[in-house]
Amino acid sequence: MRGDFIVRKRVNSLLFCTLLLVAMLLAIVVTEYDAVKGFTSVPKAAEWAASNFYPDEKSMKKLPEIFDKLTETLLVSIAATSLAAVAALVFAILGSRTTGIGGPFSVASRWTATVFRNIDVAAWSMILLFSFGQNVLTGYLALFFGSFGFLTRAFTETIDEMSMGSVEALRAAGAGYVSVVIHSVIPSCLPQLLSWILFTIETNIRQATLIGILTGTGIGFLFNLYYKSLNYASASLVVLAIVIAIMIIESVSNYVRRVIM
Amino acid sequence: MDAKLPAKPFNKSAFVIRMTLLSLAALTLVGFLTFDYKDLDLGEAVKKTGDTLGTMFLEPHAKHFTVGEAFQQVIITIGLAFLTTLFGAVIALFLALLTARNLSHPVVSLVIKGVVAFIRAVPTVLWVLIFAVAAGLGSVAAVIGMTFHSISYLVKAYSESFEELDDGVIEALRASGAGWWQIVFQAVLPSSVSYIISWTFVRFEINFAVAIAMGAAAGAGGIGYDMFMASNYYYDLREIGFITYVILGFAILLELLARGIKNKLRTNH
Numbered sequence: 456m457r458g459d460f461i462v463r464k465r466v467n468s469l470l471f472c473t474l475l476l477v478a479m480l481l482a483i484v485v486t487e488y489d490a491v492k493g494f495t496s497v498p499k500a501a502e503w504a505a506s507n508f509y510p511d512e513k514s515m516k517k518l519p520e521i522f523d524k525l526t527e528t529l530l531v532s533i534a535a536t537s538l539a540a541v542a543a544l545v546f547a548i549l550g551s552r553t554t555g556i557g558g559p560f561s562v563a564s565r566w567t568a569t570v571f572r573n574i575d576v577a578a579w580s581m582i583l584l585f586s587f588g589q590n591v592l593t594g595y596l597a598l599f600f601g602s603f604g605f606l607t608r609a610f611t612e613t614i615d616e617m618s619m620g621s622v623e624a625l626r627a628a629g630a631g632y633v634s635v636v637i638h639s640v641i642p643s644c645l646p647q648l649l650s651w652i653l654f655t656i657e658t659n660i661r662q663a664t665l666i667g668i669l670t671g672t673g674i675g676f677l678f679n680l681y682y683k684s685l686n687y688a689s690a691s692l693v694v695l696a697i698v699i700a701i702m703i704i705e706s707v708s709n710y711v712r713r714v715i716m
Numbered sequence: 717m718d719a720k721l722p723a724k725p726f727n728k729s730a731f732v733i734r735m736t737l738l739s740l741a742a743l744t745l746v747g748f749l750t751f752d753y754k755d756l757d758l759g760e761a762v763k764k765t766g767d768t769l770g771t772m773f774l775e776p777h778a779k780h781f782t783v784g785e786a787f788q789q790v791i792i793t794i795g796l797a798f799l800t801t802l803f804g805a806v807i808a809l810f811l812a813l814l815t816a817r818n819l820s821h822p823v824v825s826l827v828i829k830g831v832v833a834f835i836r837a838v839p840t841v842l843w844v845l846i847f848a849v850a851a852g853l854g855s856v857a858a859v860i861g862m863t864f865h866s867i868s869y870l871v872k873a874y875s876e877s878f879e880e881l882d883d884g885v886i887e888a889l890r891a892s893g894a895g896w897w898q899i900v901f902q903a904v905l906p907s908s909v910s911y912i913i914s915w916t917f918v919r920f921e922i923n924f925a926v927a928i929a930m931g932a933a934a935g936a937g938g939i940g941y942d943m944f945m946a947s948n949y950y951y952d953l954r955e956i957g958f959i960t961y962v963i964l965g966f967a968i969l970l971e972l973l974a975r976g977i978k979n980k981l982r983t984n985h
Contacts, residue, residue, distance in 0.1 A: 499851070585947075
């Protein structure tokens with residue numbers, strides 16, 4: 456019996472590994488990925504970075520410009536996240552199993568979120584580029600739509616998982632729907648919700664770089680400009696600035712999370 | 717009776733929550749006031765977006781490729797996502813074992829955590845573009861760049877789930893003479909396998925989206941590249957609509973699959 460179990464376990468893991476290996480080979484074929492080149496390009500890239508990819512004195516002159524664009528990108532990410540959070544909270548409360556008003560509205564709210572979440576911010580930015588052009592609002596709206604979809608899912612799950620005790624207590628005492636939401640649901644979920652908001656801000660700053668490259672705005676545009684004109688020293692300064700900004704924001708939000716959770 | 721109610725005792729967490737919300741609101745306001753809108757006519761732009769979305773989603777068509785080719789391109793995108801997730805997961809698994817505080821030397825753990833935090837802070841697209849200088853634009857740069865970011869993400873996720881393992885289990889195994897590898901294979905991996913699978917799948921979903929974006933921003937091929945061509949070269953809204961539908965369909969499929977796996981894991985434990 457016992458030997459049987461171990462043999463079966465071994466066969467299962469062997470099968471699983473073979474399956475993964477086959478899938479990997481298939482993926483390598485369809486993507487035309489050159490595995491040898493993949494391995495050799497890592498040291499090559501490191502060598503190139505060590506000799507070209509660091510800020511020099513000349514690039515320091517670009518610092519004010521970089522700082523300007525970085526601030527803009529940070530503010531876009533934060534503004535997009537906080538407004539998206541407000542919209543997502545409304546949708547999550549209406550769509551959640553615990554607090555939802557049920558019926559078709561619940562379903563509609565969940566599906567809206569699913570559609571918004573699964574159209575990637577890169578797609579949003581290309582769509583919005585047609586009507587908004589090379590404008591700060593293009594990136595803003597792309598981030599807003601993406602964050603709205605993501606936060607609605609996260610908020611809905613948070614509200615679903617909260618304990619129902621206080622909601623039931625308030626309902627039993629005769630509280631109406633709005634007061635149950637304001638006095639019980641939001642306060643008890645707030646730390647969790649805030650943690651999701653902070654997480655979204657961190658992701659959005661990285662996403663904003665990508666959107667900037669696609670739409671020609673913010674810090675991503677600046678990186679692309681230097682990168683395409685082979686001004687690698689300035690491009691590396693942009694990367695460094697992004698890293699420092701993200702690390703500062705990460706440590707602030709880690710601190711907030713530690714205190715509130 | 718008009719004596720003041722005693723003030724609430726100072727509550728640090730409530731204070732921090734309030735301050736965070738206030739500063740987010742303030743920064744949002746500052747953002748809107750300082751953005752350079754370049755004389756954008758908002759009403760006009762919103763109306764135009766409505767028209768764009770209407771044309772996109774109500775009259776989609778495929779002109780520069782057939783439906784079959786579009787599916788082929790999605791398969792390439794999924795292939796990119798799969799390769800990067802697999803490479804990332806295998807490498808991250810080993811690094812996470814060296815990072816988890818309960819399994820590794822504290823100095824080693826700190827060093828890896830620092831390096832990984834740095835890698836994670838650089839956006840994926842920048843990694844891909846940096847590797848593209850050495851390897852050329854294409855699937856090699858995309859796979860390596862995306863793998864880099866996946867590793868950093870998964871090392872954090874895996875090592876945190878390893879650290880949740882009860883210290884008593886490790887101590888008991890160590891006391892009975894088990895070596896490091898035995899502890900890893902008999903206690904650490906079995907107890908965190910469901911976490912590992914669900915985090916890996918989360919990353920797979922992320923990598924699918926990233927692979928689309930890399931096709932558009934770094935010439936990695938796949939459906940993202942077609943989308944970039946349709947929007948930046950052909951200005952063909954209907955084709956963007958078609959591609960968006962294809963991507964949306966596959967993304968929802970992946971999400972359902974992830975939900976199924978999660979539910980199955982939950983019932984197994």
